[in-house]
Amino acid sequence: MTQAVRRPRYWREIAILLVAKLLALTCLYFLFFGPSHRPLADSAAVSAHILGASHP
C-alpha cells in the first residue's frame, strides 16, 4: 500500500524537477547563449580580426 502511494509521488516529483530544469535551461539559453549573444567567428570575421577590416 505504502509503495503504491509512494510511486505516483516520485513520478510527480521527477516530472516537476524535469520541467523546472527545462525552464532553467531555456532561460539560460535566451539570456546567455541565444543567437543574439553569439559572437560571429567565421573565416571572414577571423580574417578581418587578424588582418584588418579590409581583408574579409
Next chain:
Amino acid sequence: MDIEILSRLQFAITALYHFLFVPLTLGLSILLGIMETVYVMTGRAIWRDMTKFWGALFGINFAMGVATGITMEFQFGMNWAYYSHYVGDVFGAPLAIEGMMAFFLEATFVGLFFFGWNRMSKVAHLTVTWALGIATNLSALWILIANGWMQFPAGARFNADTMRMEVSNFMEVLFNPVAQAKFVHTVSAGYVVGSVFVLAISAYYLLRQRHVELARRSMTVAASFGLASALSVVVLGDESGYTAGLNQKMKIAAIEAMWNTEPAPASFTVFGIPDLKTHTTNYEVKVPWVLGLIATRTADTPVPGINNLVEVAKQRIKNGIVAYDALAKLKADRGNAALRKTLDAHVDDLGYALLLKRFRPDVQNATQAQIDAAANSTIPNVPALFWSFRFMVGLGFYFIALFALAFYLSAKRRLDTHRVFLRVCLWTLPLPWIAAELGWVVAEYGRQPWVIEGVLPTALGVSSTAPGNVLFSLLGFLIFYSSLLVADIFLMTKYIRLGPDGTLGHAVAAPFARVPAE
C-alpha cells in the same frame, strides 16, 4: 579591465576551481578499484564497506567536478570565439571525445557503481568499478591531448583559405609527446591527491579511535599506492620538463629565471630573487649540471636563456611579418602562386608577427622598437613561475617522504601508535591540492603570451564582445562556484564526521567477517 584580462580571469578561476575536484576523482577511482579487488579476492566484508564509504565521498566530489567542468566548454564558444575558429578543427575533436568520455562512459559507470551493489555479481561490480577508473583516466587523457596541443601544436598546418589551423596528421596530435608526458604526470598527481585524502581522513579516525579497522586498512592502501604515485609524479615530471625543454624553451628559462645562456650543462637554481627590471636573479643558490641534464639529457647541450630567446623571437617576428604580408595580399589575390609560396616558406613564424597586433594594427609597418617590444612580450611572469615550480617540486618530495614513512609504519603495524605522525598526515590534507594547482599555474601561465604556443597570441583568441558581458558572467560564476564550494565542504564534512557507519547506514563489518559466496 579589458576583455582579454576578464576572459582569462574567468577561464583561470573556473579551471583552477574545477581542478580542485578532478585530481581527487582520478585518485579515488583507482583506490576504489584496489579496495574492491581485495574484497572480491578475500571475501571480507570490511573491504566492501571501505569501497562503499570512500565511494560515497567520491560521489560527492564527482558531482561537483562535473558541474564545474561544463562551464568551461561554453567559455570556448562565448569568450574565445576566434580561438575556437582558429584552432577548433584540431582542438575540437579531443575536447568532444573528452566530453563523451566524461558524460557518457564515466557517468554510466558511476551510476552502475552506486546502484549495482545488490544487483550484480561481485566480479561484475568489480569490473564496473575498474571501468569507472579507466573511464575517468581516459577522460583526463583526451583533455590533456587537447591541452598538450596548445603547448606543442604538432600534426596541424595553417590554411590561408579557411583562416584556421587544420589537422594534417591526427596520429601526431594523438601521440603528441607533450600531451603524453602531461597525461601521465597529471594522473599520477591525481593519485597522490586521492592517497593523501584517504591517508588524512583515516588519520583523523585513528586519532579519535573511531573506525580503527577500516582506517588502518585504508591507510595501508593509501600509503603503498601513494608512495608509488608520488615517485611516479617526480619521474614523469622530469619527462614533462624534458619535453618542455625541447618545445617550450622560454617556459623552461622562465621557470629557472635563467636570463642568459650558460655553458653546458646548465646549473639548477634552488633559490634566487628574480629581478624583472635588470634581468638578473639575485642571491642565487645553484646546483651545477642539474638543469642541463633535466632539460636536455646531455652534458654538452646548452639551455638557452631568456635574453637569448628574446633575440630569437625578434628574428621570428621579422620572418612572420613576411608571412603576414603575403597572407594579407593573398586575400586580395587568391590565385597568386608566388604569394602562396612565400606564405608557406614563412608560415611557421606567422604567429610571431601576430604578437605585433598588440602594438599596431598594420603589422607590416612595425618599427624596430615595436618588434623589440613584441619580442619582450614573449617573456612570461618569471617570479610567479620560478616560485610556483619550486613550491610544487618541494611538495612533491615531501609527499614521497610522507608516504615512505607511512608505508614503513604500516609494514611494522605501528600506524596508529604514532600520534604525531597521524597529526602530520591530517594537516597534510590541503597540500596536494596546492601542489596540483601550482602545477597548473606553471603549465598554463608559463604558456603566456600564447594561447597556442608560437601560433596564436592569447589576445587574438578572445571574442569581440562587450567586457560587461564577461564581467557579468564572471560574477555569476563566482557566486555559483562559491555556493558549490560551501555545499561541497558541508557534504564532505558531514559524511566524514558521520563516518562509515553513518554513511553506509549500518555498522562496518568486523575485520575477518566474510560475505557468503554467491
